[in-house]
Amino acid sequence: MTTTAAPQEVKYIGKPGEVSFAKGLEGVIVAESVKSYVDGIAGRLIYHGIPIEVLAEKSTFEETAFLLLYDKLPTEDELDVYKMRLRQYREIPDEVYDFISRAGRRYNFHPMSVLRTAISMLAAFDDSAEEDTMIAHEREAIKLTSRIATVVAAIGRARKGLPPVHPRPDLSHAANFLYMLFGEEPDPFYARVMDVILILHADHECNASTFTVRAITSTLSDMYSAVVGGIAALKGPLHGGANEEVMHMLHEIGEVENAEAWVLRALARKKKIPGFGHRVYKTYDPRAHILKQYALEVTRRAGTEKWLRMAEVIERVMIERLGQKGIQPNVDFYSGIVMASMGIETALFTPIFAVGRIAGWVAHALEQRKDNRIYRPRFFYVGPEHMEYIPIEERG
Numbered sequence: 001m002t003t004t005a006a007p008q009e010v011k012y013i014g015k016p017g018e019v020s021f022a023k024g025l026e027g028v029i030v031a032e033s034v035k036s037y038v039d040g041i042a043g044r045l046i047y048h049g050i051p052i053e054v055l056a057e058k059s060t061f062e063e064t065a066f067l068l069l070y071d072k073l074p075t076e077d078e079l080d081v082y083k084m085r086l087r088q089y090r091e092i093p094d095e096v097y098d099f100i101s102r103a104g105r106r107y108n109f110h111p112m113s114v115l116r117t118a119i120s121m122l123a124a125f126d127d128s129a130e131e132d133t134m135i136a137h138e139r140e141a142i143k144l145t146s147r148i149a150t151v152v153a154a155i156g157r158a159r160k161g162l163p164p165v166h167p168r169p170d171l172s173h174a175a176n177f178l179y180m181l182f183g184e185e186p187d188p189f190y191a192r193v194m195d196v197i198l199i200l201h202a203d204h205e206c207n208a209s210t211f212t213v214r215a216i217t218s219t220l221s222d223m224y225s226a227v228v229g230g231i232a233a234l235k236g237p238l239h240g241g242a243n244e245e246v247m248h249m250l251h252e253i254g255e256v257e258n259a260e261a262w263v264l265r266a267l268a269r270k271k272k273i274p275g276f277g278h279r280v281y282k283t284y285d286p287r288a289h290i291l292k293q294y295a296l297e298v299t300r301r302a303g304t305e306k307w308l309r310m311a312e313v314i315e316r317v318m319i320e321r322l323g324q325k326g327i328q329p330n331v332d333f334y335s336g337i338v339m340a341s342m343g344i345e346t347a348l349f350t351p352i353f354a355v356g357r358i359a360g361w362v363a364h365a366l367e368q369r370k371d372n373r374i375y376r377p378r379f380f381y382v383g384p385e386h387m388e389y390i391p392i393e394e395r396g
């Protein structure tokens with residue numbers, strides 16, 4: 001290929017100083033939001049002003065999702081209505097169950113990809129999916145928050161060759177999810193653990209998947225499209241996919257006594273250790289503290305303390321080596337150990353993250369719509385200013 005070198009002074013379109021350039025959009029503020037705030041130095045996370053520790057101790061997923069959607073804590077009546085709406089939307093069309101049972105069994109088709117397609121299919125069977133009013137967008141937000149749990153549970157069962165278990169209206173969102181996944185009513189302790197997992201994952205200001213949801217919404221596209229985009233972004237191992245990578249790493253390490261040498265070897269090879277590091281937190285992620293506490297109890301009950309011992313060695317070595325640099329455990333480090341100890345297979349960890357994060361996605365989509373401007377940043381063009389077009393038969 002022949003290129004004509006650009007004169008130095010016109011190399012960049014959008015010159016440094018004229019436009020701001022932040023690789024990976026680091027530190028760039030794209031919108032105002034009242035949903036959540038991360039103080040990455042203090043290691044603090046709030047949802048609309050309420051610390052995550054308080055929500056994890058006192059709230060439920062339903063109440064937290066309401067808080068994110070409506071920017072206030074519900075009264076008892078408001079919460080009852082919201083829960084009633086979630087319950088009313090739990091069931092999904094037979095066509096979607098059929099797709100899940102066929103696609104879910106294909107082990108090389110990741111559950112996040114099955115989820116992405118299933119959510120897209122839900123739109124095709126929803127006559128009001130394209131309705132463009134604020135009331136309709138709010139309804140789709142609640143519908144999707146509810147139905148994603150049914151889809152993920154059905155995927156989990158399909159992977160084991162089992163038929164779906166239909167939702168029960170009398171259970172909480174978290175308990176019903178575990179019921180649909182395992183086919184029996186969960187022990188209240190495990191239902192509460194799942195509730196807390198969903199609360200902890202519900203929102204995290206301008207993370208990659210929520211940014212994607214807001215960027216799609218900023219074009220005035222529909223709620224289903226935005227959520228499908230969010231799922232696609234969450235799937236990656238640098239984002240939500242890291243919880244699965246943590247479990248793969250623990251399996252590869254195998255035994256507690258191998259952990260230290262394994263991490264040191266990986267660091268020497270410049271490998272990034274999953275479950276560590278964060279764009280915003282330069283200290284311990286507050287959600288990892290909470291999940292570690294749950295991991296203590298859940299692994300004790302399940303007899304899976306070995307995972308926790310291994311994780312503790314990895315954490316110690318990572319903090320000794322990279323703690324000063326701000327590389328500390330993030331939300332994905334202990335969540336997998338908790339879920340694995342509850343009998344949940346690794347490939348479902350990221351889909352379960354989505355069952356929680358949807359609360360934030362739909363809340364942000366509505367917030368974006370209320371004060372919208374299309375997301376349209378620039379690239380820093382570093383290509384040639386001019387290149388001659390040579391006919392194909394003359395190219396060497």
Ligand SMILES: CC(=O)SCCNC(=O)CCNC(=O)[C@H](O)C(C)(C)COP(=O)(O)OP(=O)(O)OC[C@H]1O[C@@H](n2cnc3c(N)ncnc32)[C@H](O)[C@@H]1OP(=O)(O)O
Pocket residue numbers: 024237238239240242271272273274275276277278279280322325327330331332
């Ligand atoms: C729910 C979530 O999405 S939480 C994040 C989940 N992702 C992971 O756990 C994957 C592992 N972590 C990472 O890849 C990163 O820390 C990210 C993607 C989370 C953040 O990325 P960025 O903010 O772009 O940080 P970046 O990748 O530039 O890292 C900065 C430095 O820390 C190092 N570093 C960051 N994370 C890690 C890690 N997990 N292990 C080892 N070193 C790390 C990088 O190598 C880099 O070092 P350098 O300055 O010597 O080049």
Ligand SMILES: O=C([O-])CC(=O)C(=O)O
Pocket residue numbers: 203204205206207208239278279280330331
């Ligand atoms: O905020 C981020 O960049 C990643 C994320 O979603 C989270 O930590 O929950």
